[in-house]
Amino acid sequence: MDASRDIVVPKEFEFGSDDDVLVLESGRPFGPVTVRYETYGTLDETASNAILLLHAFSGDAHAAGYLSGEESRPGWWDSMVGPGKPFDTDRYFVICSNVLGGCRGTTGPGSIDPATGAPYGLGFPVVTVGDMVNVQERLVTHLGIDRLLAVAGGSMGGMQALQWTVSYPARVASAIILATTARPSAQAIAFNAVGRNAIMSDPRWRGGAYYGHEPPARGLAIARMVGHITYLSDASMHAKFGRRLQKRDEFGFDFSDQFEVESYLEYKGGTFVDRFDANSYIYLSKAIDYFDLEGKYGSLEHAFRDAMSKFLVVSYTSDWLYPSYQSKEIVVALMRQEKDVSYTEIDSPFGHDSFLIETERQGRMISSFLHTVLESVRAADAPAQGGEKK
Amino acid sequence: MTDDRITNRFSYDEIARLVAPGTHVLDLGCGSGDLLDLLRRTRGVTGRGVDIQEEMIRACLEKGISVFQGDLDEGLKEYRSQSYDYVILNETLQMIHDPVYLMNEMLRVGKRVIVNFPNFGYVVNRLQLAWLGQMPVNRTLPYEWYDTPNIHFCTRRDFVRLCDSIGAIIEAAVDLRRNRRVAGVFANFAATDCCFVLRKPESRV
Numbered sequence: 001m002d003a004s005r006d007i008v009v010p011k012e013f014e015f016g017s018d019d020d021v022l023v024l025e026s027g028r029p030f031g032p033v034t035v036r037y038e039t040y041g042t043l044d045e046t047a048s049n050a051i052l053l054l055h056a057f058s059g060d061a062h063a064a065g066y067l068s069g070e071e072s073r074p075g076w077w078d079s080m081v082g083p084g085k086p087f088d089t090d091r092y093f094v095i096c097s098n099v100l101g102g103c104r105g106t107t108g109p110g111s112i113d114p115a116t117g118a119p120y121g122l123g124f125p126v127v128t129v130g131d132m133v134n135v136q137e138r139l140v141t142h143l144g145i146d147r148l149l150a151v152a153g154g155s156m157g158g159m160q161a162l163q164w165t166v167s168y169p170a171r172v173a174s175a176i177i178l179a180t181t182a183r184p185s186a187q188a189i190a191f192n193a194v195g196r197n198a199i200m201s202d203p204r205w206r207g208g209a210y211y212g213h214e215p216p217a218r219g220l221a222i223a224r225m226v227g228h229i230t231y232l233s234d235a236s237m238h239a240k241f242g243r244r245l246q247k248r249d250e251f252g253f254d255f256s257d258q259f260e261v262e263s264y265l266e267y268k269g270g271t272f273v274d275r276f277d278a279n280s281y282i283y284l285s286k287a288i289d290y291f292d293l294e295g296k297y298g299s300l301e302h303a304f305r306d307a308m309s310k311f312l313v314v315s316y317t318s319d320w321l322y323p324s325y326q327s328k329e330i331v332v333a334l335m336r337q338e339k340d341v342s343y344t345e346i347d348s349p350f351g352h353d354s355f356l357i358e359t360e361r362q363g364r365m366i367s368s369f370l371h372t373v374l375e376s377v378r379a380a381d382a383p384a385q386g387g388e389k390k
Numbered sequence: 391m392t393d394d395r396i397t398n399r400f401s402y403d404e405i406a407r408l409v410a411p412g413t414h415v416l417d418l419g420c421g422s423g424d425l426l427d428l429l430r431r432t433r434g435v436t437g438r439g440v441d442i443q444e445e446m447i448r449a450c451l452e453k454g455i456s457v458f459q460g461d462l463d464e465g466l467k468e469y470r471s472q473s474y475d476y477v478i479l480n481e482t483l484q485m486i487h488d489p490v491y492l493m494n495e496m497l498r499v500g501k502r503v504i505v506n507f508p509n510f511g512y513v514v515n516r517l518q519l520a521w522l523g524q525m526p527v528n529r530t531l532p533y534e535w536y537d538t539p540n541i542h543f544c545t546r547r548d549f550v551r552l553c554d555s556i557g558a559i560i561e562a563a564v565d566l567r568r569n570r571r572v573a574g575v576f577a578n579f580a581a582t583d584c585c586f587v588l589r590k591p592e593s594r595v
Contacts, residue, residue, distance in 0.1 A: 372454035
């Protein structure tokens with residue numbers, strides 16, 4: 001046990017009982033909802049230094065620090081969040097919550113349906129990125145924050161960040177959009193479809209009603225293996241595995257000899273089933289596939305018409321899941337709407353996962369960006385509070 | 391502020407004098423955003439920069455300047471016609487692969503174009519080439535031929551001819567020798583750097 005660690009305590013927020021149900025994008029009313037979230041740093045007196053982090057597909061509310069003295073690895077973006085780090089907790093109040101439909105503390109298909117006393121399973125409504133954002137809005141309001149200094153996220157987190165600027169333009173001073181798209185391509189949807197198929201083809205899936213039985217671990221592991229391939233790149237896989245065999249030097253001309261890349265994927269798939277619910281995989285991947293700002297608002301330009309945030313969009317050269325051209329489409333639409341947007345394409349070999357790996361380079365961009373946003377927000381607020389600025 | 395006469399760069403104050411207050415500016419090859427920062431502070435412009443280097447993007451973000459990481463050789467196809475009051479190309483023209491294409495793009499996107507470049511016709515360049523028989527290397531052209539980013543040199547006179555051939559009207563010119571003004575008649579001989587304000591005939595503001 002490491003006694004020097006500052007232990008993060010996850011919190012929960014509940015809403016959506018009879019009088020304030022959440023109306024989903026599908027039109028279906030839904031509640032109650034429990035939201036698991038963590039916070040880091042301190043909210044200032046005017047509640048003007050709050051940053052909402054938005055996690056990607058398999059992430060959770062545990063963005064930084066340790067939940068216990070024994071935990072072997074810190075939160076998923078620990079390299080970016082903390083004192084002196086880009087999301088500097090000496091300066092900012094950082095929030096991260098698990099998404100609606102997830103399986104890491106926020107209500108999802110594995111949660112108990114109060115109407116039946118059993119897990120929802122496929123009785124859980126289909127949710128969208130817009131629904132996730134509406135849930136986060138309730139949380140932010142509950143925390144007494146009128147306007148966020150920034151929303152920030154990569155991949156599915158970037159989709160939520162984009163959606164925030166569209167759904168709640170006045171409540172987001174800035175948006176940091178990493179490795180994402182305003183609408184996943186047919187190629188991206190295809191990989192998600194393979195993942196869902198792998199799960200649904202596992203006999204243990206039982207039409208989603210596997211709770212209380214053996215879970216469809218094999219199907220979920222294969223889904224994760226496919227997904228994981230899309231997060232890497234040709235170059236990063238070559239560097240990491242090459243064509244090396246795991247336990248022998250030469251081919252055995254049977255099916256027991258494994259390439260290193262095979263055993264890596266097996267390992268990744270195997271560890272994933274311990275922390276992820278197969279039904280959440282199905283629901284969240286569907287939410288990603290449904291995400292389409294262009295389709296929903298007629299055009300990207302139209303989607304961003306009322307946006308009031310300052311934007312920083314970052315893409316990565318080797319990301320073939322959401323390639324740079326898709327980030328540029330976002331940037332061009334914002335530019336044409338005369339929005340304040342900056343764009344950088346980081347030259348990185350790590351594929352889609354770059355936003356989790358290139359923390360030093362993207363971190364320098366983000367901390368520079370956030371400094372000026374905080375300055376301009378404070379300068380704009382100063383006269384209203386009757387304060388004298390130097 | 392750094393003294394332009396010491397740093398060799400084209401005087402930002404001279405460029406600022408060419409920009410009307412309160413206008414909307416696109417700075418191509420904006421570097422660390424110093425020019426836009428000056429224009430913002432002294433002329434009240436709004437603007438955006440474009441640069442290709444990651445380090446320059448970060449420097450712009452640090453100043454709160456909107457910036458796009460992109461390659462000018464790809465043109466300005468994302469930008470609407472006449473969407474900026476000024477498009478500035480500062481000390482970059484000679485590094486562009488297809489300068490005529492970019493000039494036309496700038497004249498399409500900007501109501502005015504401000505462009506400056508080192509004058510290859512400057513007397514010292516002529517002497518080095520004619521008398522020493524070697525490519526000019528001096529304070530304004532500090533690179534050896536084999537490691538220079540400059541791939542398209544021109545003289546002041548060449549540039550005026552190009553403007554004529556692409557139908558650009560020269561509204562103003564500033565000719566400098568190490569950031570001190572020189573008279574127009576001797577400029578192709580005496581100026582180290584030339585700066586022009588251009589527009590298309592149909593663009594009147």
